[in-house]
Amino acid sequence: MQIYLPIADLPVNIFVVLAIGLAVGFISGMFGIGGGFLMTPLLIFLGVQPAVAVASVTGHIAASSMSGAINYWRRNAVDLALVFMLLAGGLIGTVSGVWLFTLLRSLGQLDVVIGLSYVLLLGVVGALMVAESVRAIIRARQGKPVELRRPGSHTWFHGLPFKLRFKRSRIYVSAIPVWAIGFIIGFVGAVMGIGGGFLLVPMLIYLLRVPTGTVIGTSMVLTLVTMASAIVLHAVTNHLVDALLALILMVGGVTGAQFGARAGAKISGERLRLLLGLLVLAVGLRFAFDLVLTPDELYFIRPIEGAP
């Protein structure tokens, strides 16, 4: 059944979009991430303008992190104090991200920058995740205990001023790296149309040493707030949020996530991280090929805002 997307100005098959929502939702539920890094490229592949895809996917991520956040909230697995500190940086990051997005769009380089950032970010993060999880799997095979937290190990982060105590996560760190992480997540989220969960969770674990008990819940609440504000900012500045597209995606997404979460519970943590790492790496490589291979068509057309 074909439906016409009002903002994307494109007729699409509703079942294809719903299937994308379900599939990405399944993966996001399985790994506990928003899935924006998969959803945005799939929409671009479907023919949606990159700018509209990025702006609309924020709606899907907000919805899926909302349902996730509620579940974690019920289990008291959210560190609100940490969320607020991350948000302080996150909202500034979102505002700057939307600003850069608008600027690049007017320069005509948005598509290239989105592609390039996907390659860099997904390539690096994917490679790190694969390496780390392979090491963890090997360690587990050799029968050594899994090291999740090394209380004694301090990095240069811990020498920074403005130290704060986060009781729920039982960590004592400077506010500066917390703000910086928040800023990065908000920024890349707005520019690339990703929630940043797959970035935030490792950052919180490895840099701030947040315990696994609160890390996903905290990450989901943060994603929820940054993505909800990104929707509003994209709608105000670029008018590119396709509510109909977002609605279909989020309905498929939240449904798929439930089944994904059940499937994910049956796989061990290291395996899950390895799979996610490979997936992230694959998406990054796909973008790299698009940037490097000679395109079929050297020219393309875009309408200019406010014409004529």
Place this chain on the structure above:
Amino acid sequence: MMRRLLAVFAALLALGCASPAAAERIHPTLSNHRVQVSSSFTGDELVLFGSIERMPGDPQRRGGYDIIATVTGPRQNLVTYRKGRVLGIWVNVDSRVFENAPAFLAVLANRPLEMIAHPETLRRLQLGLANVVLLQRAAVTIADSAPDDPFRLAFLKLRQKQRLYQEATNGITFVTPSLYRASIPLPAEAPVGNYNIEVRLFADGNQIDRSNTAFEVYKSGFEQVVTTAARDYGLLYGLVTAMMALATGWFASVVFRRD
């Protein structure tokens, strides 16, 4: 600029010279003057038809009549980017803005254009995709692009691929020697706005009459509400979309609650 002046001059000349000698009139009619874009819109087809009216004293046309109809959609500023390799990756290296280019353009005729009129006439009257004036802006100067300009060629090719620009030299059929019929295929991507149809009647290589008709493509109901809201009430639209996302997420957590 020069070409435009020439075109205007030629049109005046054609009008002035042709009218007294030939009095045949062309009367185009459209099957539908309003095309509604709803959520199930997958394109549409309009039928253009009419008859050629002959007055008693009109000269005999041994070669028969020819008709060229040009459908022009709403005007848009469109950028064409060219990709190039920079440091091994493909980026947008160059661009041209096509100012006030028609968002939709269809040229329909009953036989190949060059058989209907002299190429020079076609060029003057801007008939056919090869002859349509496309104003191009590069940096500061605005000029019509040369026919073999790579940006112009790429622009035309891409638009044709999307079926937003079409040239069909078998698009018009004569049901009887004086009764003609054409179908105008509108793709689903056809933008909303006013469309003008200019129908020109030719005989023996000369234009003998010209007439215009128009139709409108408009969004209705839900699509219209969404588009207007997104454009004019960005903040409200964003807030509603955000609330919708939160509600969907909340709803899912209630429906799929596992404890």
